[in-house]
Amino acid sequence: MLTFMSRFVATQPHDIHELCQTHYDEVWRFCARRLGSQNAADAAQDAFLIALEKRSFIKPGVDPKAWLFTIALNVCRNHARRRGREPFSVETLHEAAPNVWSHVVDRQVLIGALAKLSESHREIIVLNFIDGFQYEEIAQLLAIPVGTVKSRIHHALLNLRNTLEEKGAQS
Amino acid sequence: MNQTDQIFAYLEGELASAELQAFELELASNPELRRQVDDLRNLRSALADLSPTPEPQGKEAVLIAVKAKTASTPALPKFLGWRWVTAGGIGIAILLTYVTGPLNKIGNTGGDIAVATSSPMMERSANQESEAKAEIEPSEGFSGAGAPPAAAADAMTEETAKRTRSMPDPPGGIAGGLSTTRNRIQEVNVNMTIAVLDVDVALQKADNLVGQWGGFSTNRSSSVTEEGGMGNITLRVPQENREKLCADLAALGTVRTKNSTAMDITDTVSAINEQVLQMKATEGRILELIKRARNSQEIRDLNAQLNQVRAERIQIETSLKQMKKQASYNTVEVSFIQRQTWEANNDGNWFQNELDAAGTRFQGLGRFLFAVLLNIAITSPIWIPLVLFGRWFAKRTAR
Numbered sequence: 001m002l003t004f005m006s007r008f009v010a011t012q013p014h015d016i017h018e019l020c021q022t023h024y025d026e027v028w029r030f031c032a033r034r035l036g037s038q039n040a041a042d043a044a045q046d047a048f049l050i051a052l053e054k055r056s057f058i059k060p061g062v063d064p065k066a067w068l069f070t071i072a073l074n075v076c077r078n079h080a081r082r083r084g085r086e087p088f089s090v091e092t093l094h095e096a097a098p099n100v101w102s103h104v105v106d107r108q109v110l111i112g113a114l115a116k117l118s119e120s121h122r123e124i125i126v127l128n129f130i131d132g133f134q135y136e137e138i139a140q141l142l143a144i145p146v147g148t149v150k151s152r153i154h155h156a157l158l159n160l161r162n163t164l165e166e167k168g169a170q171s
Numbered sequence: 172m173n174q175t176d177q178i179f180a181y182l183e184g185e186l187a188s189a190e191l192q193a194f195e196l197e198l199a200s201n202p203e204l205r206r207q208v209d210d211l212r213n214l215r216s217a218l219a220d221l222s223p224t225p226e227p228q229g230k231e232a233v234l235i236a237v238k239a240k241t242a243s244t245p246a247l248p249k250f251l252g253w254r255w256v257t258a259g260g261i262g263i264a265i266l267l268t269y270v271t272g273p274l275n276k277i278g279n280t281g282g283d284i285a286v287a288t289s290s291p292m293m294e295r296s297a298n299q300e301s302e303a304k305a306e307i308e309p310s311e312g313f314s315g316a317g318a319p320p321a322a323a324a325d326a327m328t329e330e331t332a333k334r335t336r337s338m339p340d341p342p343g344g345i346a347g348g349l350s351t352t353r354n355r356i357q358e359v360n361v362n363m364t365i366a367v368l369d370v371d372v373a374l375q376k377a378d379n380l381v382g383q384w385g386g387f388s389t390n391r392s393s394s395v396t397e398e399g400g401m402g403n404i405t406l407r408v409p410q411e412n413r414e415k416l417c418a419d420l421a422a423l424g425t426v427r428t429k430n431s432t433a434m435d436i437t438d439t440v441s442a443i444n445e446q447v448l449q450m451k452a453t454e455g456r457i458l459e460l461i462k463r464a465r466n467s468q469e470i471r472d473l474n475a476q477l478n479q480v481r482a483e484r485i486q487i488e489t490s491l492k493q494m495k496k497q498a499s500y501n502t503v504e505v506s507f508i509q510r511q512t513w514e515a516n517n518d519g520n521w522f523q524n525e526l527d528a529a530g531t532r533f534q535g536l537g538r539f540l541f542a543v544l545l546n547i548a549i550t551s552p553i554w555i556p557l558v559l560f561g562r563w564f565a566k567r568t569a570r
Contacts, residue, residue, distance in 0.1 A: 016241065020234055020237050021234065024227065024230045028229070028230070029227060041229030041233070044233060045229070048236075049237065049240060052237055052241060107221070125218060129221070130218065130221055132219075150179075154175070157214060157215070160214060161210055161211060161214055164214070
């Protein structure tokens with residue numbers, strides 16, 4: 001009943017300035033991984049301004065951080081669409097610092113294999129392994145069940161491994 | 172759980188202790204499984220290391236922009252979601268439909284033939300009836316003065332016999348000719364074609380109605396063709412109740428055609444009466460001759476003539492009685508045809524017709540639900556755009 005009533009009761013708008021203070025760096029990196037560091041600041045600013053405008057829309061019980069990243073994800077998608085490129089392009093991954101590279105898998109080969117994944121698989125791999133979101137957070141971000149998130153990640157990893165094995169066999 | 176699921180559960184630390192022990196035993200003895208686990212572990216590690224870590228930029232500028240806009244940007248009103256818009260749209264549509272009329276008619280429909288007494292269809296039928304009534308209003312000698320047809324006929328016997336003729340149609344139709352005629356005897360025939368949803372039910376209703384108005388049915392038939400059912404019934408009703416019966420019949424469905432004809436038989440009746448009088452006079456003369464007869468042979472011959480004339484007179488008098496009876500009852504011939512439910516009537520009130528159809532097909536709750544569904548379908552041009560707009564607006568503003 002409370003949940004039902006809460007649909008009609010306007011919630012207290014969140015303090016977006018405080019959210020910006022706390023999460024700006026994460027949002028900026030999130031955007032940078034999708035659009036490149038050149039465009040990350042613009043996208044992050046757009047995300048915070050949209051959040052400011054729609055601050056009364058956040059539903060009770062929803063994590064403001066997850067809501068903020070949902071907005072950021074949509075902003076990145078729109079920016080990428082306007083630039084005529086895929087929202088989860090692997091180009092930005094080349095900006096990774098060379099000193100953190102694992103020597104077990106060749107970095108270029110891995111990025112090449114990622115590029116061959118479907119968009120939904122690539123999106124979920126980036127969210128989980130590169131952005132570092134937990135399954136529950138991804139489920140909130142993409143508005144899908146946690147089970148679907150897990151299963152999608154497992155399939156994406158298996159596809160990625162198969163692609164890498166094929167490349168290894170070829171080389 | 173298959174082996175792949177077990178591998179992922181192991182890598183994510185989700186195996187229970189018993190399962191974990193069993194899996195580690197399997198892992199120690201199965202090099203292929205160990206290779207798969209190592210591959211996926213390395214892959215996860217490599218993916219995690221792939222994350223670029225440049226230093227964030229522009230934080231101060233965004234903070235200033237957010238702070239500046241916080242005061243000037245009011246929060247958009249909370250949107251309730253497209254489901255509520257959908258429900259609201261349908262609700263408003265039904266409410267509008269109810270308020271504007273058609274839905275509340277459902278409560279007025281009753282019986283196996285639904286008749287909304289205040290519906291435009293019925294009003295139209297009533298108008299048709301009154302027009303038709305004016306057309307075939309008989310002479311005042313019949314109904315206005317209250318003189319029975321037989322009495323009128325008797326009064327005419329003293330007049331000079333005229334040749335029987337049908338009343339010619341005056342320029343204004345039959346009404347123009349008859350409205351000015353007094354003390355005339357007429358045979359009135361009404362032909363009606365009525366579209367109904369159920370021909371058999373309508374036939375039964377017509378039979379009952381004519382009984383209520385003091386008449387009877389003489390002929391009844393029904394058939395089914397490719398176009399639907401069809402039924403004919405011939406009704407005989409006292410002249411004074413003819414219009415009431417026609418009005419009740421019109422209420423059974425939609426009147427498609429209605430023709431009334433009135434044949435003036437005053438001259439015929441007068442002529443026959445005159446003939447009867449002459450025959451009676453002949454009989455009297457023969458009786459006089461019989462009295463004066465001089466022998467038995469002459470009496471026998473005259474008796475034979477008298478019997479012949481008397482038989483002819485009785486036959487003519489029987490015909491005259493039949494004719495008077497015919498004139499005292501009017502004939503209403505009704506053809507019922509099956510109406511297609513999708514068919515628009517002449518009045519174009521398709522919606523009302525559909526509700527009538529619902530009243531015929533369904534009873535009680537079923538009828539009401541049918542009416543609601545019909546309203547939802549008919550008002551779809553109102554609520555579908557509302558819903559689509561609501562969904563678009565909800566999606567636009569949700570994030």
